[in-house]
Amino acid sequence: MLDNTATTSTKSKMSARDVKVFYGEKQAIKGVSIDIDMDNVVAFIGPSGCGKSTFLRTLNRMNDTIPIARVEGDITLDGENIYSSSMDVVQLRARVGMVFQKPNPFPKSIYDNVAYGPRIHGLAPNKAELDQIVENSLVRAGLWNEVKDRLQDSGTALSGGQQQRLCIARAIAVDPEVILMDEPCSALDPIATAKIEELIHELRGRYAIVIVTHNMQQAARVSQKTAFFHLGTMVEYGDTSDIFTNPREERTRDYITGRYG
Amino acid sequence: MTTTAIFFLIAGLGLITWVFARARAGRFIQSGVASVHSLPSYHGWYAAMWAVVPAVLFLLVWSTVAPALGSYQVLESPLAAQLPTDAFERAAILSEARALSRNPDLKVFNDAAVQLAPLYSAADSRYAMIGALAAFLLCFAGGAFAFTRIRPDFRARTQVERTVMLGLLLASLIAILATLGIVASLIFETVRFFNLVSPFEFLFGLQWNPSDKIVDGQATGFGAVPLFWGTVFIGAIIAMLVAIPLGLMSAVYLTQYASANVRKWMKPILEILAGVPTVVYGYFAALTVAPALRSFAVSIGITDASSESALAAGLVMGVMIIPFVSSMADDSIAAVPGSMRDGSLAMGATKSETIKQVLIPAALPGVVGGVLLAVSRAIGETMIVVMAAGLAANLTANPFASVTTVTTQIVQLLTGDTDFNSPMTLAAFALGLTLFVVTLLLNIVALQIVKKYREAYD
Numbered sequence A: 001m002l003d004n005t006a007t008t009s010t011k012s013k014m015s016a017r018d019v020k021v022f023y024g025e026k027q028a029i030k031g032v033s034i035d036i037d038m039d040n041v042v043a044f045i046g047p048s049g050c051g052k053s054t055f056l057r058t059l060n061r062m063n064d065t066i067p068i069a070r071v072e073g074d075i076t077l078d079g080e081n082i083y084s085s086s087m088d089v090v091q092l093r094a095r096v097g098m099v100f101q102k103p104n105p106f107p108k109s110i111y112d113n114v115a116y117g118p119r120i121h122g123l124a125p126n127k128a129e130l131d132q133i134v135e136n137s138l139v140r141a142g143l144w145n146e147v148k149d150r151l152q153d154s155g156t157a158l159s160g161g162q163q164q165r166l167c168i169a170r171a172i173a174v175d176p177e178v179i180l181m182d183e184p185c186s187a188l189d190p191i192a193t194a195k196i197e198e199l200i201h202e203l204r205g206r207y208a209i210v211i212v213t214h215n216m217q218q219a220a221r222v223s224q225k226t227a228f229f230h231l232g233t234m235v236e237y238g239d240t241s242d243i244f245t246n247p248r249e250e251r252t253r254d255y256i257t258g259r260y261g
Numbered sequence B: 001m002t003t004t005a006i007f008f009l010i011a012g013l014g015l016i017t018w019v020f021a022r023a024r025a026g027r028f029i030q031s032g033v034a035s036v037h038s039l040p041s042y043h044g045w046y047a048a049m050w051a052v053v054p055a056v057l058f059l060l061v062w063s064t065v066a067p068a069l070g071s072y073q074v075l076e077s078p079l080a081a082q083l084p085t086d087a088f089e090r091a092a093i094l095s096e097a098r099a100l101s102r103n104p105d106l107k108v109f110n111d112a113a114v115q116l117a118p119l120y121s122a123a124d125s126r127y128a129m130i131g132a133l134a135a136f137l138l139c140f141a142g143g144a145f146a147f148t149r150i151r152p153d154f155r156a157r158t159q160v161e162r163t164v165m166l167g168l169l170l171a172s173l174i175a176i177l178a179t180l181g182i183v184a185s186l187i188f189e190t191v192r193f194f195n196l197v198s199p200f201e202f203l204f205g206l207q208w209n210p211s212d213k214i215v216d217g218q219a220t221g222f223g224a225v226p227l228f229w230g231t232v233f234i235g236a237i238i239a240m241l242v243a244i245p246l247g248l249m250s251a252v253y254l255t256q257y258a259s260a261n262v263r264k265w266m267k268p269i270l271e272i273l274a275g276v277p278t279v280v281y282g283y284f285a286a287l288t289v290a291p292a293l294r295s296f297a298v299s300i301g302i303t304d305a306s307s308e309s310a311l312a313a314g315l316v317m318g319v320m321i322i323p324f325v326s327s328m329a330d331d332s333i334a335a336v337p338g339s340m341r342d343g344s345l346a347m348g349a350t351k352s353e354t355i356k357q358v359l360i361p362a363a364l365p366g367v368v369g370g371v372l373l374a375v376s377r378a379i380g381e382t383m384i385v386v387m388a389a390g391l392a393a394n395l396t397a398n399p400f401a402s403v404t405t406v407t408t409q410i411v412q413l414l415t416g417d418t419d420f421n422s423p424m425t426l427a428a429f430a431l432g433l434t435l436f437v438v439t440l441l442l443n444i445v446a447l448q449i450v451k452k453y454r455e456a457y458d
């Protein structure tokens, strides 16, 4: 294991120790350790197929939905092992939310999309509180002004960028502690992308945020820490400014300067 | 020479043409001509087609024309002049004579026929000979024509492709033409029926008691509403109450819960269920389910329960439709993007919450389309209701009572000794047309919904 990875910090929100993921016989993650804290947005970068999504999905146990996937190692949330039998997956996913590469609003109204999580987790005892949660989430996702007059319209009728912000609103409606984003802007145009990046800035500090991206500039703009993945291992993890200006590893330098990937 | 023999001979000639044409084209390649357009076998097919197709087409046409020509020749003869002038009698004698000429052992009633039979034999064999000769001539002419066109730059492949395309087009046209013909005959007979019974009476009348005697100014007993009701009650209500929940649940289980292994043996079993002949379901409904339901009904105090209850036919029909609904629902659920399911699971929803609140609503249009198709199939289904539903045209919502359906009544009206022109026979056509129109509309709407839905997700 690389010594620059696992510096245990008391304020780390999530930490992974020697995590391995297998798809059947094939090993996709080969021992990754990382700490994620509340103050910094963490970006995962690396060439396609290196395991960024796979590792991200271990953090809210979404790999459980893939029958052939198997996870080894320890991952803790506030010191509690999320793979222990006492951990309730439903609770875990309420605390660790996820935004996907392709906007995936449910075929329901905008209101019902945002209210989905609060309803299944029983967060709002009455309609007034649910309305409040929906409004707050949409405001925080920067979508409120655009949709406040048409909350009953279908979520799928929004533009791609609006859909993605709706998905973020949906994720923050259950008041999670961590938000995982897997290439949230890769299906969006530059203007919609700028809006999401701005949003990430605003959400920082309130939630621990991990974002996977293929776009170096984006990683540089939105994150304070960056992890570079390559072939199932985490090659380097450090302050974003260091990674981009002064990487310690040859492979990181090659990737950042566009020599491969 | 029989017609079959002629066909075989022409086929044989076609084969020979194929071999020769192919060999001739093959020589171009051997002799090293620079650009031979088509493979030798295409030249072979081209020539064989020219040898066979015109000859066979001619034979087909000739076989319909030749008997008429034969009759004409017989009528010209002096013997025929002595025939009775009554058209009906004449026709009877002539057809007897023709039958006798083909089968000399036949018993005949008219002596005149015995005298005319040899004339028929002579005329028929003469025209058969002419036909055969002409067919062979066409065969040789076609083959020779094609043979002379074989050149290195001749585009035999294009020609063969075009002919294949024409053949396929013809085949598909036949199905369409057959459908049109069926519809036309339905419409024609229905119009005749509506000359006797008003469409209003037929579509809205509450009395179904068909009889051949139509008395002016009285209800005719051709009010089909009880039939429509019975059809809807059995096919669209009772059967769907069984098929929709069970079909949907089995689809959800198969797509979301079943392991690959379970799916591997459960899907084929469901498909086998779809392949069981409906007459077997009919047996099951009439001999097993209906009596059981009746004794159950009596045991809970329903005294007027019929042994041909709507419930028995509907339940069994529902079971028959399950695989259909299930496979349509299966397809629709599988078409919902996986990202939507992941989105719900990532919110902390359980599997069943995800299915109930995201997957099924998302798949709903497809499921609705599938259900409409299932309904159209159920209301057109005949065998189960003929065997298990009654004939009494009751207008009742009691599932233990007997009702009758459109298809049952069509069978009822057309079986037995009825005159083809009687109102009862014609009523069957009117019922058939109604059924056809309704199922057609259901199918169009259903396919439209399914298509829209498919577009939405890709």
Ligand SMILES: Nc1ncnc2c1ncn2[C@@H]1O[C@H](COP(=O)(O)OP(=O)(O)OP(=O)(O)O)[C@@H](O)[C@H]1O
Residues within 6 Å of the ligand: A023, A028, A046, A047, A048, A049, A050, A051, A052, A053, A054, A055, A066
């Ligand atoms: N469901 C799966 N079943 C089997 N193998 C998988 C599955 N998902 C991913 N893999 C494999 O695991 C490896 C890592 O994939 P992953 O999707 O995590 O890469 P990634 O870094 O996110 O790539 P990208 O940048 O293209 O999204 C790849 O080799 C991939 O083929």
Ligand SMILES: [Mg+2]
Residues within 6 Å of the ligand: A052, A053, A054, A182
């Ligand atoms: Mg990925």
